[in-house]
Amino acid sequence: MSIISTTSLSKHFPIKNFVGKTEALVKAVDGIDVVIPEGKTFGIVGESGCGKTTLMRTLLGLVPPTSGTVELGKEISEGLNSNRLEDLSAPELRKYRRQLGVVFQDPMGALNPRMLIKDIITEPLIIHGKKQGLRQRALELLEMVGLKPEHLYRFPHQFSGGQRQRIVIARALSLEPKILFLDEPTSALDVSVQAQILNLLNDLQERLNLTYIFISHDLSVIRYMCDRVAVMYLGKLVEEADSADIFSNPKHPYTQALVSAIPSFDPNKKTNRIVLEGDVPSPIDPPSGCTFRTRSNTAHCTHCKSEPPTFKEISPNHSVAFCQCCLDISGNHSLE
Numbered sequence: 273m274s275i276i277s278t279t280s281l282s283k284h285f286p287i288k289n290f291v292g293k294t295e296a297l298v299k300a301v302d303g304i305d306v307v308i309p310e311g312k313t314f315g316i317v318g319e320s321g322c323g324k325t326t327l328m329r330t331l332l333g334l335v336p337p338t339s340g341t342v343e344l345g346k347e348i349s350e351g352l353n354s355n356r357l358e359d360l361s362a363p364e365l366r367k368y369r370r371q372l373g374v375v376f377q378d379p380m381g382a383l384n385p386r387m388l389i390k391d392i393i394t395e396p397l398i399i400h401g402k403k404q405g406l407r408q409r410a411l412e413l414l415e416m417v418g419l420k421p422e423h424l425y426r427f428p429h430q431f432s433g434g435q436r437q438r439i440v441i442a443r444a445l446s447l448e449p450k451i452l453f454l455d456e457p458t459s460a461l462d463v464s465v466q467a468q469i470l471n472l473l474n475d476l477q478e479r480l481n482l483t484y485i486f487i488s489h490d491l492s493v494i495r496y497m498c499d500r501v502a503v504m505y506l507g508k509l510v511e512e513a514d515s516a517d518i519f520s521n522p523k524h525p526y527t528q529a530l531v532s533a534i535p536s537f538d539p540n541k542k543t544n545r546i547v548l549e550g551d552v553p554s555p556i557d558p559p560s561g562c563t564f565r566t567r568s569n570t571a572h573c574t575h576c577k578s579e580p581p582t583f584k585e586i587s588p589n590h591s592v593a594f595c596q597c598c599l600d601i602s603g604n605h606s607l608e
Contacts, residue, residue, distance in 0.1 A: 274345050275310040275451060275483050276331060281340035283323075283330050287556065296556050300326040302507035303340070305583070310347055313477070313484040315498030315515070317491060317530065319552060323507040324487045328453050331485070332372060333357055333365050344368070348450055370400055373444030377456035379436035383428040389414075389439055390424040396446045413442040417472060434465035438472070445476070451483045458493060470497060491534050495519050500589075503527050506563045507555055509583060513590040523592045525568055562595045 283301040286294040301323045308314045316324050329335045331342060342357035348371045349355040352364050360368060376382040383392055393413050394406040411421055417438040428436055437457065444452060454473070458466040470493065477484060488494050494501055495515060502512040503526065511524040522528045529546040536543055548567045553559055559566050562576040576595035583593040 273310050273347075274307045275347050276345060277307040277343045278304050278331075279341045279343070280305065281327075281330065281342060282338045283326050283335060284338045298555050299507045299558065300555060301330060301337075304504075304509055306502055306509070306512070308483065308485060309500065310345060310483055311481055312499040313486050313497050315486045315488065315494040315501040316504060317488060317494050317501060318504035319489065321552065321555070322504040323555075324504055325455060327504070328455060328485065328487055331357075332374065332453065333360070333369065366400075370447050371450045373447070373449040373452045375437070375440050375444050375452065375454045375457045378460050379433060379440050380428060382440050383436060385428050387427070388424065389426055389428070392428070392439065393443050393446055396443060400447060402447075409446065413446055416445065416476070417442045432465075433461050434468060437461065437469055441469075441472070441476070445480070448480075449482070451485065452477075454484055454486045454488075456488055457486075459488070459490065466493070473497070491519075491530055495534075503530070506553060506558055508563065508593065509591075510564065510581075510593045511591070517590050523586065523590070524564075524594070526564055565595070 281301060281304040282299070285298040285300060287296045287298060289295050304327060306314075316327065318324055326335070330337050337358060344352070344355045344357060346355075348368065352360060352368065354360060354364075357365075357368070387395075390407065390410045393410045397403070397406060397409065407424075410424055414421065414423060419435065419438055419442070423431075423435075428439070431439065437460075441457075452473075457473070458469050461469060473484070474497070476482060484497070486494065486497055498515045500513070501515050501518045503510050503518070503524065505526050511518065511522065511527045518527065519531055522531050525546075526548075529548050532544060532546040550567050553563065553566060559577075561578050562581050564581075565576055579595070581593040581595045583591055585591045586594075
């Protein structure tokens with residue numbers, strides 16, 4: 273059962289000249305179709321600039337989509353006049369956002385340095401009109417994330433990076449959301465602290481029955497946390513599958529390159545690192561046809577200069593965007 277799904281979702285940002293005329297478009301998100309299952313962790317991976325955060329901001333309703341639709345599942349559309357995000361009025365959008373929590377990459381940048389922790393945690397409650405029992409709720413949230421009551425009356429600079437991220441998580445949980453958006457939540461932390469935060473997130477998900485949308489470029493974290501993974505490249509999906517399939521049997525050459533870059537702690541294990549050619553193309557002027565063809569170090573993308581790849585299911589719950597020259601007549605991938 274899905275909690276959010278998208279159909280041909282796109283978000284393009286115009287580039288204007290000094291007189292306000294649009295000269296080009298940055299295709300940050302370009303025709304995304306995803307189905308996010310309820311109660312699971314859905315991972316979104318890719319290089320910097322591939323559109324992960326823009327996709328998150330579109331799902332949050334912070335930026336309107338250029339085209340396509342975002343459909344809300346029954347769990348979060350109950351009480352709303354529509355199950356399509358773009359059809360919601362401002363009051364309904366506010367009601368929708370009460371069911372969402374966000375954990376940002378930089379915990380210090382996400383916290384107001386002039387506010388006490390008790391005020392930071394309870395601010396969402398006040399904004400949404402819940403002004404009773406604030407201190408008790410703040411104590412509950414602090415205990416939930418492993419902090420102590422005396423931390424209520426301190427400022428963000430008095431905490432370590434891991435503790436600050438726990439505060440951000442506590443604030444994200446204050447309105448009892450159904451979905452938590454996690455945008456690189458551990459990339460700014462030490463490895464040992466990362467493990468503590470990830471274990472905390474797993475415990476909270478099991479206890480509160482949360483759905484996670486987990487954005488990261490760290491595939492080791494994605495493998496540990498996620499049930500299903502979508503791989504993005506230059507604003508498009510190139511592969512989507514269950515986490516075990518992505519890491520054991522990646523199909524798209526871009527996914528294969530990402531998986532090959534995961535470090536191994538076994539000195540006797542030999543890994544064949546796949547090094548991609550060239551640089552990531554500009555999203556302002558992406559290559560025609562298959563956007564990945566300019567970086568492929570194999571032959572199966574070189575002839576697809578005109579036709580975009582077909583995103584299709586090649587096995588149960590495993591979809592890949594392949595160029596037409598990689599598909600045989602029966603529609604099966606010729607390299608399988």
